[in-house]
Amino acid sequence: MEWETVIGLEIHVQLLTKSKIFSAASTAYGAQPNTQACDVSIALPGVLPVMNREAARLAVRFGLGIGAQINKRSIFARKNYFYPDLPKGYQISQFEVPIVGQGRIEIETDNGCKVIGITRAHLEEDAGKSLHQDFHDMTGIDLNRAGIPLLEIVSEPDLRSAVEAVAYLRKIHSLVRYLNISDGNMQEGSFRCDANVSMRPKGQTELGIRAELKNINSFRFVEKAIEFEIDRQIDILEDGGKIVQETRLYDSDKNETRSMRSKEEAHDYRYFPDPDLPEMILDDDFIDQIRNQLPELPDARKSRLEREYHLSSTDASHLTNDRDTADYFENVCSQTAADSRTVANWILGELSAALNHSAMEIRDSPVDSIRMASLLDRINDDTISGKIAKQVLTLLWKSEKSVDQVIDENDLKQITDTGAIEAIVDNILQENSAQVSQYKAGNQKIFGFFVGQVMQQSGGKANPKQVNDLLRNKLD
Amino acid sequence: MSLTPKEITHIATLARLKTSSEQAEFYATQLSRIMDLIKQMNTIDTSDIEPMSHPQDPALRLRADEVTATNLREAYQTVAPATENGLYLVPKVID
Numbered sequence: 208m209e210w211e212t213v214i215g216l217e218i219h220v221q222l223l224t225k226s227k228i229f230s231a232a233s234t235a236y237g238a239q240p241n242t243q244a245c246d247v248s249i250a251l252p253g254v255l256p257v258m259n260r261e262a263a264r265l266a267v268r269f270g271l272g273i274g275a276q277i278n279k280r281s282i283f284a285r286k287n288y289f290y291p292d293l294p295k296g297y298q299i300s301q302f303e304v305p306i307v308g309q310g311r312i313e314i315e316t317d318n319g320c321k322v323i324g325i326t327r328a329h330l331e332e333d334a335g336k337s338l339h340q341d342f343h344d345m346t347g348i349d350l351n352r353a354g355i356p357l358l359e360i361v362s363e364p365d366l367r368s369a370v371e372a373v374a375y376l377r378k379i380h381s382l383v384r385y386l387n388i389s390d391g392n393m394q395e396g397s398f399r400c401d402a403n404v405s406m407r408p409k410g411q412t413e414l415g416i417r418a419e420l421k422n423i424n425s426f427r428f429v430e431k432a433i434e435f436e437i438d439r440q441i442d443i444l445e446d447g448g449k450i451v452q453e454t455r456l457y458d459s460d461k462n463e464t465r466s467m468r469s470k471e472e473a474h475d476y477r478y479f480p481d482p483d484l485p486e487m488i489l490d491d492d493f494i495d496q497i498r499n500q501l502p503e504l505p506d507a508r509k510s511r512l513e514r515e516y517h518l519s520s521t522d523a524s525h526l527t528n529d530r531d532t533a534d535y536f537e538n539v540c541s542q543t544a545a546d547s548r549t550v551a552n553w554i555l556g557e558l559s560a561a562l563n564h565s566a567m568e569i570r571d572s573p574v575d576s577i578r579m580a581s582l583l584d585r586i587n588d589d590t591i592s593g594k595i596a597k598q599v600l601t602l603l604w605k606s607e608k609s610v611d612q613v614i615d616e617n618d619l620k621q622i623t624d625t626g627a628i629e630a631i632v633d634n635i636l637q638e639n640s641a642q643v644s645q646y647k648a649g650n651q652k653i654f655g656f657f658v659g660q661v662m663q664q665s666g667g668k669a670n671p672k673q674v675n676d677l678l679r680n681k682l683d
Numbered sequence: 684m685s686l687t688p689k690e691i692t693h694i695a696t697l698a699r700l701k702t703s704s705e706q707a708e709f710y711a712t713q714l715s716r717i718m719d720l721i722k723q724m725n726t727i728d729t730s731d732i733e734p735m736s737h738p739q740d741p742a743l744r745l746r747a748d749e750v751t752a753t754n755l756r757e758a759y760q761t762v763a764p765a766t767e768n769g770l771y772l773v774p775k776v777i778d
Contacts, residue, residue, distance in 0.1 A: 224748050231751040240769035241760070245752035249759060249771075261748035282736045283743075289699055291773040303736070337776060347770035475697055480736040488742035 209409040210444070212437050213417075214366035214402055218379055220358045220389045221333065221397040222265045227354035228332050229256030229299065234355045236395050244335070244350035250295040255483055258283075262356035263489065265388040266306045266330050267497050269358060272386050272504060273325055275310025277494055283330075283484040286476045291348050292334040300359075302478040305329030306487070307358075312382070313506065314374040315524070323375050324363030333357050352396075358388070364403070364414065369433035373426055376400055377528070381505050385530045393424050400429055404436045406444060415440075416450040420464055423457050432457035436464050508533055516540065516547035525555050531570045535579075542580035545587040553583060557600055565604075574603045581610040594667055595619050622669045625677070628661070631669065632677045635660045646682055654678065685718040686711050 227234055230247035247254045270277045284302035307328035313320050335353035337346050360379060366372045380398060383389045391398045405417035420436055423429045435457075440450055455464040503511070505527050512523040512533070527533045532554065539550050558579065562569060574582075582599060585591050591599060591614060602613045614620055622628055635657060636643055646653045661674045688707035691714065695702040702710070756769060765772035 226748050226750045226752075231746075231749060233750045233752070241756045241771065242754045242769070243752075244756070244759075246755075246759075251759075257746045258743050259748050260745035263745060287697070291771075291776060303734075338770065339775075342767055342770070342772055344775055345765065345772040346774070346776050347767065348773055349770055477697065482737070485737050485739055485741055485743045487745075 208445070210406045210441055211409045211411075212367055212369075213364045213405050213407060213414060214368075214372045214433060215364040216360075216362045216366065216372060216375060217401040217403070218360040218362075218376065219333075219399040219401075220269075220360065220379075220383050220391075222262050222356040222358055223387065223389055224259055224261045224265070224356055226259060228259050228262045228330065228356035230254075230354055232354065236392075236397075238351055240347075240349040241351060244353065248335075248350045248353045250293075256299060256481075258484065258487065259356065262330060263306065263487065264493075264497060265356075265386075266328065266358050267489065267494055268386050268388055268501070269328060269360070269383065270307035270310065271494075271498050271501055272382055273310035273312050275325060275328070276308035277489070278304055278306055278308055279489045279491075279494070280304065281306045281329075281487050281489075283481045283487070284478045285481045286331075286478055288476060290334070290337075291346065292337050292350075293332075293353060294350070298332060298334065299481055299484070300331035300478075301329035303480075306489075312375070312378055314371065314378050316371055316374060321365075321371070323365045326361045326363050328358050328360045331357050331359060364405075369430045369437070372402060372433055373430045376426060376429055378505075381528050381530075385502060385504055387502070393426075396424070399424060402429065402433055402436075404433055404440070405450070406437065406440045416452050418450065418452070418464070419454045420457055421454055421467065425459075428457060428459050431459075431462055432464060435462060439464065505530075512536075516551070518548060518551055522548075522551045522555060526551060529569070531568065535569050535572070535576050538576035539580045539583070542577060543583045543587070545580075545583035549586075550579075550583060553579070557597055561600065561604060573605075574600065578603055578610055585610055585614060589621055589623060589670065590614065591619055591621050592667065592671060595621065598667075619668065622665055623673065625673060628665070628669050628673050629677055631661050631664050632657075632674070632681060635664065636681060643682070654682070657682075685722070686715045 221234075224234060226232060227245075227248065230245050232245040232248055233243045235243065241249075247256060267277055281301060282304045283299055285297040286300045286302070287297045289296055305327045309327065310325040311322050312325060313322055315321075333352050333355040335348055335350035337348055339346055362375065366375055380391050383398070384391045389397055393399070400423050402420040402423065403417045404420060405415035407413065407415040418436060418440070420432050423432045436455070443450060451466075454467045456467045457464050509520075509523045509527040512518050512526060513520060516523075518526070525532075526536050536550060536554055539554070540547050543550065558569075558572065558574070562572060567573075582596055582603070585599075586593055586596050599610065599613055599619060602617065603610065606613065608616070639657070639660065642653050642656060646657075657678050658671070658674055661678070662669055662671065688704065688711045691707040691711045692702055695707070760766045760769075760771070763771050
């Protein structure tokens with residue numbers, strides 16, 4: 208039988224607020240355990256939650272970014288479950304009326320653009336962390352994370368493969384970075400993803416029984432976890448078995464998913480409106496102000512880069528995936544006389560490779576946009592060749608000197624003095640008389656050999672065009 | 684009776700309440716009466732009435748995003764049953 212995969216993602220995004228969603232404790236990452244766990248975070252009796260305006264603002268910003276309906280009236284609810292990472296015995300979330308309603312986002316697939324529906328995005332509080340190491344058979348609880356504002360973004364079951372799921376996840380990641388509502392750091396858990404995966408016979412409209420995959424904390428693992436799960440479910444179905452609705456944990460070391468909770472009642476959360484928090488009412492001014500401050504979003508920026516900088520769709524797409532890269536590109540362009548396509552090639556080629564090699568992000572690049580611009584200017588005005596420029600980039604990586612200083616100190620200036628190049632050319636032709644005869648006998652291919660020899664002897668510094676011209680003059 | 688003792692036991696388990704079978708019977712009878720009242724209320728047509736989540740009128744107050752809470756870990760942990768390295772210790776939750 209032919210099976211169709213159906214995937215929906217739930218993405219948890221930690222919002223970039225200074226304080227927690229319902230209390231004035233800090234949200235900074237990496238503090239000593241429980242030093243940012245105030246009375247509300249640890250749920251001392253009698254404390255009350257007070258909603259953070261900034262968390263609401265960031266959620267609305269996301270909603271406007273995906274063209275979603277913003278609910279001016281939304282309701283906080285208690286989601287009841289007992290686990291020590293939330294000592295209240297419930298998580299404050301939104302159930303019936305979330306702050307952000309239906310929206311949509313476009314992803315690029317092999318078959319072109321595809322629209323993915325977003326069901327909703329709601330505000331909630333993050334839970335603390337449980338540490339299961341050696342505490343004499345006890346569990347250690349750190350409540351610093353408890354109460355950090357989360358936006359949970361729920362997609363429609365519109366994704367049909369692991370690759371599409373990753374494309375969607377990347378798109379949302381790029382969007383939250385553009386909107387600056389989250390740092391999107393997956394290692395630190397600021398951006399987390401659960402995947403609902405089910406299979407159905409091709410052509411059937413009814414959904415199959417799904418498994419929920421948790422604990423997938425990198426783009427690569429999302430793809431692998433979903434692929435593993437698809438195979439597991441198909442195996443069961445083809446053997447005539449049935450899928451059990453359950454939560455499964457992805458183990459990246461073993462590349463497998465395994466059952467986590469089997470008790471169905473664990474999902475019986477008995478939501479009800481939180482009596483501590485009245486309805487949240489947002490007025491038009493609040494929403495309009497956020498709308499007026501929206502930055503240019505990835506799709507719009509991509510079109511603009513194609514138009515204004517004459518870039519290919521692929522290059523524009525790569526440059527705008529990440530806001531910092533697009534900013535870097537535009538900063539370099541505004542400071543250099545070099546062609547914008549050359550700038551794009553250098554950023555996506557040499558610079559990306561160097562950053563990857565050093566495991567760095569572009570915002571921490573040792574070569575900032577100013578030095579990159581002046582490096583490209585020196586190629587543009589023939590001070591150095593493109594090949595030498597790569598060498599200069601390596602040197603700039605390790606020093607804070609200016610491009611001109613590095614070129615001078617390492618004697619890397621291109622030789623454009625015809626007399627000097629001619630001397631090298633004459634020398635090479637003399638030393639390789641056999642090859643000269645071959646060339647004269649009609650072996651055109653050997654021309655490249657002469658160019659190579661001259662370039663080598665000049666330490667790569669001879670102007671290649673002049674070398675070519677001189678050789679042609681002497682040989683032809 | 685709209686609620687069975689079995690359902691009562693289930694709800695109690697979710698709320699971490701220990702109930703004997705006599706108690707389950709007792710509460711099934713009592714809570715069923717409340718459920719019956721709700722059933723009676725459900726016969727009223729409310730389709731043109733906006734659902735109410737809270738009985739009070741005032742909207743949620745929003746506070747400025749400022750960190751004003753200080754670190755009171757030492758004080759809080761003096762009343763905790765068990766702590767270590769700044770962590771609260773609780774009975775093991777995962778085998």
